[in-house]
Amino acid sequence: MDLAELVRAVGGHEQYAAALASILGLTDVLDLPLITDEMLQELDEKLPDPEQRLAPIPRRKLDLVREYLTRTDLEADSEVLSSPHRFPLDHIERRHYQQLIGMANWLVTMGRLDIHHAVTTLARYASEPNHGHMDRALRLFGYLKKFPMKGIVMDPTPPTFENFEDEYKPDPDDLLLYGEVEEEIDEGLPTPSTLGDAELQITAVVDANHAHDRVTRRSITSYVIFIGSSPIMWTCKRQSVVSTSTYESEFRALRHATESIIFLRYLLRSLGVAVNSPTRVLTDNMSAMMSSTLRKTHISAKHAALSYHRVRESIAAGIITVEHIDGNNNFADLGTKSHPVHRHHELVDMVMV
Structure with missing residues (x-):
């Protein structure tokens, strides 16, 4: 624990921060407890010079300081958050939680x-949060306070990937099931204004976490879509139905x-940008x-088969x-x-600076 961090957190008042650290017996960040009214009173008495005494900092702000100093990782695991052994927030705290979210x-x-x-x-958990949820919401804003300048960069060059494996080349016969399907392109769209043969590469990375939700066991879908090397679209959401296998949840993520x-x-x-090549x-x-390219793959469940055929048909259409x-x-x-x-x-660091 660096005392300078505590000084910054309480607005730069060094004596106030030093007295607070002394009262709390602060030797390590994780030892910092909740701030109480008794601690505030002791803090006021500990400052020897009355002119150095500051207006008491509201306990709510000091609790925010505590969260900022203790942990700044983004732990928000559903197993922890879904625990019923937490006291619910009152209506004022619940409103505060909803504002934070x-x-x-x-x-x-x-x-x-x-x-x-x-x-x-x-x-x-915004409709019925408890103190565990608020604890992690404050930790989230502690992370943002510690890393306020993270952002994305506009870069038109195609992205590069380490340990990238070459595209699997399917046999065209594997996709004959869908006939001579083509991408539908509106004839009324403007003529692309891109000079020469230049074209911005569109790339998407997709992942799914099977049975992520500890309550409903629904999986979670995540993908990031790039134009060039710049993230343009991203999502992270629970899937609408329960997937019975990792394979099924991954295919549903591919369909999304x-x-x-x-x-x-x-x-x-529609904006006049040339888009001719398939999206990776x-x-x-x-x-x-x-399975997205092999004809022999068969899925019997209707809701899973819809995702399967949606992806395969899009491949066949280019x-x-x-x-x-x-x-x-x-x-x-x-x-x-x-x-x-x-x-x-x-x-x-792979996608932001």
């Missing part, structure tokens, strides 16, 4: 995809990404990647290609689960 959702929309999984998990890609390709063409879709699930990426380099994993601090920052 609303602000965090706005930040995700504005480009902070590094907090998307935490916000999505916490938002599920495919539908967003179709929308994005239409939008870009990268997944770390080899079974889903292989809208997407499905490729494999090493799981260690799949930064869509950022939206599927909580990670240890070092792994979280490793993934964030």
Whole structure:
């Protein structure tokens, strides 16, 4: 624990911070307890010079300080949050929690995809939060305070991936089931204004976390879509039905990404941007990647088969290609689960600066 951190957290008042650390017996960040009225009174008496005494800092603000100083990772695991052994918040605290989640959702929309999984998990409990949920919401804002300048960069060059495996080349006969299908292109769209043969590469990375939700056992879908090397669209959400296998949840995630890609390709063409090449879709699930092109694969469940055929038909139409990426380099994993601090920052650094 660096006393300078505590000084900054309480507004730069060094004596106030030193007295607070002394009263609390602060030797390590994790030892900092909840602030009580008795501590505030002792703090006021400990400052020897009356002129140095400050107006008492509200306990709520000091609790925020405590959260900022203790932990700044984004732990928001559903197993922890779904625990019933927590006291519920009162109506004022609940409103405060909902405001925090609303602000965090706005930040995700504005480009902070590094907090998307935490916000999505916490938002599920917005109607009836408890103190455990508030604890992690405050921790989330502690993370934002510690890393306020994270952002995305507009880069038109195609993305590069380490340990990338070449696209699996399917036999054209494997997709004959869908006939001579083609991508639907509106004839009324403007002529592309891109000079020469230049075309912006669209790439999507997709991942799913099977049975992520500890209450309903629904899986979670995460994908990030790039134009060039710039993240343009991203999502992190629970799937609408329970998947009985990892394979099924991964295919459902592929279908969600495919539908967003179709929308994005239409939008870009509407803006006069040339979109001719198939969009690369990268997944770390080899079974889903292989099954998207092999005719012998059969899925009997209707809801799973719809995702399966939606993806395969899009491949046959030349809208997407499905490729494999090493799981260690799949930064869509950022939206599927909580990670240890070092792994979280490793993934964030792949897509943000």
